[in-house]
Structure formats: structure tokens, C-alpha cells
Amino acid sequence: MKSIEEQSRILKAIAHPHRMEIILRLKGDGCNVSEIQNSMDLPQSTISNHLLILKNAGILSSRREGTTVCYKIEIEEIKQILDILAGM
Amino acid sequence: MKSIEEQSRILKAIAHPHRMEIILRLKGDGCNVSEIQNSMDLPQSTISNHLLILKNAGILSSRREGTTVCYKIEIEEIKQILDILAGM
DNA sequence: TCCATATATTTCAATAATTCGTTACTATCG
DNA sequence: CGATAGTAACGAATTATTGAAATATATGGA
Structure with missing residues (x-):
């Protein structure tokens, strides 16, 4: 059981519009950065930065597939939370 | 249905340890600011500020009861989200 | 009205987050 | 090896958040 800080x-x-959109895209099939x-109409470096933030938080994992990198949601609960928000 | 920005x-x-604690306390019976x-071992102004932030976000409502002020969670979904996090 | 208690507001310094151009890395292909 | 495509890291400018002291406001009672 995680602490309140964690x-x-x-x-x-998660609490950022761009990052929420990224997670929503990863919820479906989408996977690689391109x-x-x-x-999303944002520079590559901005997207990459958001992906890193999500990865550092343990929410996403990444694995290289040849020349591209595939991201994936590691915490199931994140999807539940986004579902609740979407239904508000 | 709210926009991603909303x-x-x-x-x-919600994404702040002090504010999460405040919400947890309001989930039970606790109600007034004192x-x-x-x-919570924090200065009064700090608590008051956090309460304001939660209120501005529409998460809490407040009503005065004589000399004290009673806060209450207005969005049921917030409780669900905190429950999910608590179970992680 | 004056006081004490409860809560809100203002304000400011310190710190952290966001964005994005540029540069560096990594893998594939010819 | 050199070129190219995909991605990450660096760095600087801007903006947001945080915490707390000081101050203000509201309420009820003497």
C-alpha cells in the first residue's frame, strides 16, 4: 500500500491535459511515439518529455522495437481513474 | 461530460499530499476547519489555502455554521478515485 | 461596543513545472 | 560506412505552485 506522497x-x-491525452491514446492500440x-499537434521534444514524466512515475513502460519505441500503461488503476473522470 | 482540461x-x-489528506478527513465525519x-500539523493559512484550491476546483463546498465553517465533498467520484489510489 | 475565536485573504520568496529549439543518440538500410 | 528515421537529453525562458507570515473579516458573547 503506497503512502499518500506516492x-x-x-x-x-496524470494531472496534465497533454499527458491525459497521451494516456488515452495508449489505452487503445496506439503504442509508439510517432x-x-x-x-497531437506538439513538438517531438514536448511529447518525449511528457512520456518521460509518466515513465518516471511508473505509469508507463517502454521498450524499443527496432527504430521505434513502444510505450504501454503499467498501472491498471490509471485506466480506471481516467474512466471515472471521463464519465463525470 | 467534461473536457480534458476540466x-x-x-x-x-487533488494531486497534493496535504489536499489528499484533507479530502480523506472529509470523507469520514470530520467537517470543520479546526x-x-x-x-494536521500545518499553519492555519496553509490549510485555508488548500481548502480554497479544492473549493475553486468544485470539489468541496462550504457553509458557515455559527462560528465555524463546514466543508463537504461535492463530487462523489473523487472518493472513488481516492479509494482506487488507496488500494494500490 | 470590545474581545476572543474561527476562518479568509493578501502577499512574497523559493521552488518546480512547462515548453520547445537544438543537439545527441540508436537502429536500420543501402 | 554514410544516410536517414525515430527518440531522448540538454538548456534556457517563461509560468505555476507552494508555504507561511501578516493582515483582514466574521461571529457570538460579555
Whole structure:
């Protein structure tokens, strides 16, 4: 069971419009960075930065697949939280 | 259905250890500010500021009861989200 | 009205987050 | 090996958040 500090670090990582969009995209099939970039009108470095923040928070993992990198949601509960928010 | 921006504004308001503790206290019976202050070792102005942030986000409402002020959680979903986090 | 208690507001310094251009790395292909 | 595509890291400018002291306001009672 995580401490309040850990819980709030996770929440803070999600609590940003761009990062929420990124997670929503990863919830479906989308996986590599280019796809995310193409669907969001932001510079590559900005997307990469947000991905790193989510990864450092333990929310995403990444693995290289040849020349691209595939990101994936590691914490199931994150999806539940986004679902609750989406239904508000 | 709220926009991503609105959703992230709500999340951002919760995503702070002090504010999460405040919400946890309000989930139970606790209600007025002094009780919260006494159970958390923080200056009054700090608590008051956090309460304001939560109120501005629409998460809490307040009503005066004589000399004290009673706060209450207005968004049920917030409790669900905290429950999910607590179970992680 | 004056006081004591409860809560809110203002304000400021310190710190942290955000964005994005540029540069560096990594893997594949010819 | 050199070129190219995908991604990460660096660094600087801007903006947001945090915590707390000082101050203000509200309420009820003497």
C-alpha cells in the first residue's frame, strides 16, 4: 500500500491535459511515439518529455522495437481513474 | 461530460499530499476547519489555502455554521478515485 | 461596543513545472 | 560506412505552485 506522497506523485503525473491525452491514446492500440505525435499537434521534444514524466512515475513502460519505441500503461488503476473522470 | 482540461484541473487540485489528506478527513465525519487543522500539523493559512484550491476546483463546498465553517465533498467520484489510489 | 475565536485573504520568496529549439543518440538500410 | 528515421537529453525562458507570515473579516458573547 503506497503512502499518500506516492499516491499524489502518481496523480500529479496524470494531472496534465497533454499527458491525459497521451494516456488515452495508449489505452487503445496506439503504442509508439510517432503515432502519438501525429495525433497531437506538439513538438517531438514536448511529447518525449511528457512520456518521460509518466515513465518516471511508473505509469508507463517502454521498450524499443527496432527504430521505434513502444510505450504501454503499467498501472491498471490509471485506466480506471481516467474512466471515472471521463464519465463525470 | 467534461473536457480534458476540466478533468485535469480537478485532478491537479487533488494531486497534493496535504489536499489528499484533507479530502480523506472529509470523507469520514470530520467537517470543520479546526478539526482538520488539529489533526494536521500545518499553519492555519496553509490549510485555508488548500481548502480554497479544492473549493475553486468544485470539489468541496462550504457553509458557515455559527462560528465555524463546514466543508463537504461535492463530487462523489473523487472518493472513488481516492479509494482506487488507496488500494494500490 | 470590545474581545476572543474561527476562518479568509493578501502577499512574497523559493521552488518546480512547462515548453520547445537544438543537439545527441540508436537502429536500420543501402 | 554514410544516410536517414525515430527518440531522448540538454538548456534556457517563461509560468505555476507552494508555504507561511501578516493582515483582514466574521461571529457570538460579555
